Amino acid sequence: MRIRHLLTIVCMVLLSQISTAQVAKTDSTLASLSDKAIDKLSSKADKLASKLHKKSQKQLDKFERIEKKALRKIALKDSILGNSLLKESKEKYAAMKSRLRSGRLETLGLDNYLTKLDSLETGLACITKNFDISSNEKLASISNGIKSISSLKQSYKDAGSVGAFLKQQRNQLKQYSTKFGLDRQLKKLSKDYYYYGQMVADYKQVLNDPLKQQELVLKVIRKVPMFSEFFSKHSELASLFPNNGNIGTAAGLVGLQTTAMVRQGIQGQLQGASTAQINALQQQITQAQQELKQLKQKLSQMTSGNSEMEVPDFTPNSMRRKPFAKRLEYNANIQSTRNTPFWPTTSDIGLGLGFKLNDRSVIGLGASYKLGWGRDIRNIKITHEGLGLRSYIDWRLKGSFYLSGGYEQNYRQRIENISLLKQTDYWQQSGLLGLSKKIAVKKKMKTDIKLLFDFLYRQHVPETQPILFRVGYSF
Incomplete structure (x- = not known):
């Protein structure tokens, strides 16, 4: 009995020391989270959000002016159709601008997902919800950081929604192009839509690049013990791919084909085939994989990172985006x-x-x-x-x-x-x-x-x- 009591006391002491060490480690981790780095990150995020928001508004105004000219051209030949389209277009653009100002645009899911910003926002939220921060200045700095990153994410998603709206308006006008001679206006709309899409793609690359302040903050956040678990439950990525609790378990593998099953199926199909035939098949598979890789590279170059492929019918000027x-x-x-x-x-x-x-x-x-x-x-x-x-x-x-x-x-x-x-x-x-x-x-x-x-x-x-x-x- 004395030995049991002794072992219990030793375990309690060890657990207490481990807990104390974890708290000390967490405290030192939070202490290394510089207010200056968070403030710089917030300032950069605010500037990018404001700039992207203004560009989206400007693009809507420009698109509306060009579309209005095209619809007036239709009205000269068919007043009933032209006036109806003008009224409908005005209402659509007014509603779109109103939703853009109020931040009530529909998002496009995974197309607009930003890895680094999601990690930053979730990591800062993890700190505020799991730790008592004694410094009011640090707490205010972290809260402003969350707000700024959230605003930047929303501005980027709004830009994607605006792009989808512009494409819809352009495609709707295409059906009247041949009958009413709208080639000139459609060409302008196509160019503006293409360059706007390229601008949004450039922003995505910038936002996912490792900026100095961004990496400093992320480096500290990743040291927080419960960050991984918190991220798997509360991040934007977790909302896009809900966890049913079976990930990483045998139940999560039910219904999925294993490598052995795929290999067995291929061998079953090749029963009776000669060595030369198998070698020829392997060569064809290798060649097909190479051609597929080349095709994917070409598609990537044409789309410049856009999820929706838009092959321009003109020679793009890359300087226009700069x-x-x-x-x-x-x-x-x-x-x-x-x-x-x-x-x-x-x-x-x-x-x-x-x-x-x-x-x-x-x-x-x-x-x-x-x-x-x-x-x-x-x-x-x-x-x-x-x-x-x-x-x-x-x-x-x-x-x-x-x-x-x-x-x-x-x-x-x-x-x-x-x-x-x-x-x-x-x-x-x-x-x-x-x-x-x-x-x-x-x-x-x-x-x-x-x-x-x-x-x-x-x-x-x-x-x-x-x-x-x-x-x-x-x-």
Whole structure:
């Protein structure tokens, strides 16, 4: 009896120590959950939610304007049908905008599921429901984080619902296209719908990417002992795939085919077949798997991550999806005039800022400065030999080869005084056309090699060289 009592006491002490250790571990885990990281995450989520919500509203307004023009065109030929469609369209868009403002749009289930945001929201909720947080600041920070993440998830789901609505409106208008000549309006609607879908897909990629603050918070949340169990019951994923309590048990496997059963069925079908026939079948299966893999890759590229495949009937411009700052291209180049084989007399140093119109063309503005080096290496003298203003366009022909052109104004006199730049007689025009090749050096840097012909070189006094060779970098 004494031994039993002794063992009971030892077990109680051990359990108490384990419990104390778990509490201490949980306390240290919560202490490492930085308020600053949660606040930054909340701020980022709020900005993305607001931006996505505004883009959805703007797209609805734009789609409605284009659709209204198409329906008015129908009304000119069939007033009864046109006016009826106009009234119906107005009511639909008004109802859609009202639901968007109030956040009462229907969600599209798994299509709009965001893994990282679900983990963050559920993890923060797990902490607030299972632990007593003594710091009011931390509790407020976590509550704001849950609210911001929930708002961002809703904005993303709303964007998906808006996309489904726009597709429905476009498809409804298609049935009147041939009869009333709505090809132009339908083409605009198709383009807008495609680019809106691409924008939503881009947001999904951003929201599922491991952001710094997002990973810091998730790293702490995953250390909470009961997170996995809480996630399996209370997450959005759990609501999409309800757990009947049999997962991981023998009862959950009832009715499912095992690997042995599948293998046995195949062997039964191949009874009596020769070795050559079996080998031929295996080769066909391997070939079919490879072709299926290639087909899936092509479909993935065409849909760009969209769950609903939308193959455009035009050549998409990927630049249209990017913000203004991402479409800018910076470049620098240099062109030297030599006095001796080893020493340049002057060097034209140019800087430019380009804007990517589409995947093939860039337009831009720039400026140049002509630097004098002196007569030779023994007589080095830095002088200011001129300035220039430039405009240019690069159009990709094939691969890394571009058709390049531009117009320039160059001041080709030594600058002794800034006031001399006002003398227009010293400014010379250049009209350039030629070829360029862009060679990738790094991920975001390319070497530009340009060979240009100046059509106006004969008008220069003194006459300048007609062929210009420039080497530079763009990034």
